[in-house]
Structures are given as C-alpha cells and as structure tokens.
Amino acid sequence: MASTVAGKRPAGQAPTTLDAMAYELSDSITIAASPAEVFDLVSDITRTGEWSAQCYNAEWNDAAATDPAARGVGATFTGHNRTEDREWSTVSEVVVCEPGREFSWQVTSSGTVWGYRLEPVNRRDDATVLTEFTRFTEQGEAFFVEKYGEDAAAQEADRQDAATYGITETLQTLRSLVEG
Secondary structure: OOOEEEEOOOOOOOOOOHHHHOEEEEEEEEEOOOHHHHHHHHOOHHHHHHOOOOEEEEEEOHHHHOOHHHOOOOOEEEEEEEOOOOEEEEEEEEEEEEOOOEEEEEEOOOOOEEEEEEEEOOOOOOOEEEEEEEEEOHHHHHHHHHHHHHHHHHHHHHHHHHHHHHHHHHHHHHHHHHHO
16 A cells, blocks of 8 residues: 655645645555445445544434435535544535445535545456545635634644544555455
8 A cells, every 4th residue: 555645745744834735645455345345335434433543433414314315415424533632523524425436525614525436456346446535625724724823734734644644544444344
C-alpha cells in the first residue's frame, strides 16, 4: 500500500498559509472479494466501528434509520468519533452511492468528504482494489479558521496526519474482515 497526498503541500509538512490547507489523501489495498461484497460492507455505516481508527459508532438518521432503501444519496447519518485527546460526533450526508463502485459522504459541518472507491482486479470478479480517500475542502478551511482562529493550520495538520495513519489502518482491518 502506498499513501498518496494530492494538494498544495507534502504529507507531514504543516501549512504556512490558509490556502495551503486543502488536500486529498488516499490509500488502496487489494481484497480477495468481489466489488459487490466489499461495497456491501463499506456502505453499511452501522458497522464502521468494526474497522475505523476513530469512528467507534455510526447510525442512520431519519427515514434511513428504518428503511434500507432510503440509504442512498442524500441520506444522513451520525458518526461518533474519539481519539486520545477528544470525543465528538458529526452528521454526514451520503454524496455518492454507486454499488460496487463508490460510497462517499460529506461531513456537514466541515465539508470534508470521506469515501471508498472500488475497482475489480479481474473479470472473474473475485478481487477488488479498495481505495479509501478523504478530501479537505475550502469549506473545511473556513470551518477550521472560524473554529480555531490562528491555530487552524496546525489543527488541520494534526487531522491530516491522523487521517494518513487511520486510512492505512482502516484498509488493513477491512481486508481482514472480508478475507477472514
């Protein structure tokens, strides 16, 4: 697995200006299962606590809580997160739900996008390249500046470092769950 960072600064280097804060991180892993099987797992947000480094619980909101058919684009869920330093909850909205291809969501408060992209490895449909990604957007920059003021860039750098580690750990755990 090789982590990639696309954006305006290298991973691990703190931004020096607010415009340096936007980025996308991703990492990929090959899993011995079909894209459909892997998608069924990663799109079941109620199981997120089984593999996530930070999100220990998530539940669907509104109609999606009781109706699986309502769990597509536009559905919202609440994720409960913790690290050694803090605990918090966020509401997210599903922004892409393409079975076997992509499941992603946007955190409504910060605009940060998280998700999974899936690609079949071969025509036998027995292996999948699973990519987890996160995109810290201009909306996230504004949110961090409002919340943290002059400390925004340092706070964002801490989150980026945690995401880099967490994505790799999450993908390895997902592979273990699927492959047994």
